[in-house]
Amino acid sequence: MTIQEPVTARPAGRPRSEKAEKAIIEATLDLIGEGMGVSELSIEAIASRAGVGKTTIYRRWSNKEDLVVDALSTLKAPLPVLGGVSVRDDLISLLDAMRSEAGQARSRCVMNIAMSEADRYPRLMDRFMKRAVVPRKEAMRAVIERGIGTGELRADLDVDLGMAILSGAMLWHTKWGPAGDLAPDLAERVVDAALAGIAAGTP
Amino acid sequence: MTIQEPVTARPAGRPRSEKAEKAIIEATLDLIGEGMGVSELSIEAIASRAGVGKTTIYRRWSNKEDLVVDALSTLKAPLPVLGGVSVRDDLISLLDAMRSEAGQARSRCVMNIAMSEADRYPRLMDRFMKRAVVPRKEAMRAVIERGIGTGELRADLDVDLGMAILSGAMLWHTKWGPAGDLAPDLAERVVDAALAGIAAGTP
Known part of the structure; x- marks a missing residue:
């Protein structure tokens, strides 16, 4: 990429x-x-x-x-500029931005601590979500919707489910995955596995 | 199911x-x-x-x-008994156990607070992980490996990547998904989307 x-x-x-x-x-x-x-x-x-x-x-x-x-x-990676041509490439760009920010140990730690206070500071967290989280969710939603429109993605794909599988796989690696840096090609591998599915093809 | x-x-x-x-x-x-x-x-x-x-x-x-x-x-749902026949069914059972525990507001809240203290209580969290998290990760790993063996899953599937996509999609719903209860059929929809992939099939 x-x-x-x-x-x-x-x-x-x-x-x-x-x-x-x-x-x-x-x-x-x-x-x-x-x-x-x-x-x-x-x-x-x-x-x-x-x-x-x-x-x-x-x-x-x-x-x-x-x-x-x-x-x-500032801990959130800025939204990447998307090529707007291939849905696969754009999804990789979006997921790779997640990878780069999650790869920083301090970023993970500070974010975990701050998130644990979300219940006590709902207004603060709401503003943070609107500023830093919502824009990237919307960017991914737009790419998935575009892919459904162009026929690169399944016509019957539930957009939220697509977001959950793609972003969730990255989230899982930061929470439960092997310790240490995320592999440089993680975003690409996640996108390709999500696109093709994990089931064996028909024989 | x-x-x-x-x-x-x-x-x-x-x-x-x-x-x-x-x-x-x-x-x-x-x-x-x-x-x-x-x-x-x-x-x-x-x-x-x-x-x-x-x-x-x-x-x-x-x-x-x-x-x-x-x-x-006690906040973690017990490991479900798996049928051991269809890999699809067993994956749904494992993911549905995650859904049922995440659906409880108190469970989510307590777990978030406790996790935020992980850095301060590494030994406590390590014991909790070993007791409650590792067994379910291992159960899912075993099912995925079985699926690769039986040909239900791709022969070249990276097991960690499969776990990340499946568990991650559930995790995403508890973290970033729409507020409120998780849909009763969420586990089934996640497994089917992950198995078949989100790309449109070849024409």
């Missing part, structure tokens, strides 16, 4: 504050990754870890929740 | 203590589900919630960790 230029999803900061912004995001993720819950997390602690003043944080984020949503969103 | 008798995986308690044991397990799960981390959880708190004395707990469990492993294990 082709290496594709990622689409930048983050809002552009003022150049002079970019370095501080990055330090603040990293400090937030570090603290969450070290087990500090969202409730314990404070602007003070983040400022101290990032080596910036609190006002620098407040210039960019009006509250902790906004900052956490932004910080978590 | 056939309704099958579950295999009882829990050790048999003395009859007179069964009711207390159940209350203790329920109290432990309740407290975890209410957001009490494993570190904050105490035998005192569990005894008080269960309405039993601490000695009743210590008669059965020598420490908190043993109790938590037992309590979490």
